[in-house]
Amino acid sequence: MKRPEAPTATLSRQELERLWEEHLKGEFETKDVEATLATMVDDAHVNHMPVNTGGRGKDALRAFYRDDFIPAWPDDLQMTPVNRVVGDGQLVDELRLAFTHDRPMPWFLPNVPPTWKKVELDVVVVVQFRGDKLATERIYWDHAAVLRQVGLLKR
Numbered sequence: 001m002k003r004p005e006a007p008t009a010t011l012s013r014q015e016l017e018r019l020w021e022e023h024l025k026g027e028f029e030t031k032d033v034e035a036t037l038a039t040m041v042d043d044a045h046v047n048h049m050p051v052n053t054g055g056r057g058k059d060a061l062r063a064f065y066r067d068d069f070i071p072a073w074p075d076d077l078q079m080t081p082v083n084r085v086v087g088d089g090q091l092v093d094e095l096r097l098a099f100t101h102d103r104p105m106p107w108f109l110p111n112v113p114p115t116w117k118k119v120e121l122d123v124v125v126v127v128q129f130r131g132d133k134l135a136t137e138r139i140y141w142d143h144a145a146v147l148r149q150v151g152l153l154k155r
Contacts, residue, residue: 020091020093026039033070043135050140051108053068072108094125096123101118119146119149119150122141124139
């Protein structure tokens with residue numbers, strides 16, 4: 001099986017980190033969909049792998065960020081960086097998240113109403129860049145552990 005070629009980035013490793021931080025700021029601090037999209041190539045792809053949510057292309061991602069992702073984060077979200085590895089044209093972040101599932105989160109727990117349970121999980125985000133923008137984000141977590149925490153999967 002032939003492996004797809006990795007996107008090429010023109011930015012230094014420090015610039016990749018700065019761009020990634022700018023992207024995260026749009027998602028979590030300013031909650032600005034257009035600022036988030038401005039960090040991405042036109043045909044960017046985002047996939048939350050355990051539940052297959054996200055989108056491909058700016059139109060789909062605009063709707064995803066606006067309707068499903070940005071407004072769904074609980075107010076008590078705590079995001080703690082654990083580890084970051086930066087290579088040529090790519091970055092991998094490991095993050096510890098903690099929050100109360102106090103609202104619908106269609107990108108994370110599709111079709112699950114708020115359970116009011118505390119959720120703690122580790123997330124790994126694999127980011128690839130093309131030119132001076134983000135091209136791909138693949139986000140991974142242990143979904144069975146999340147389902148156990150919200151009471152939807154027995155131990």
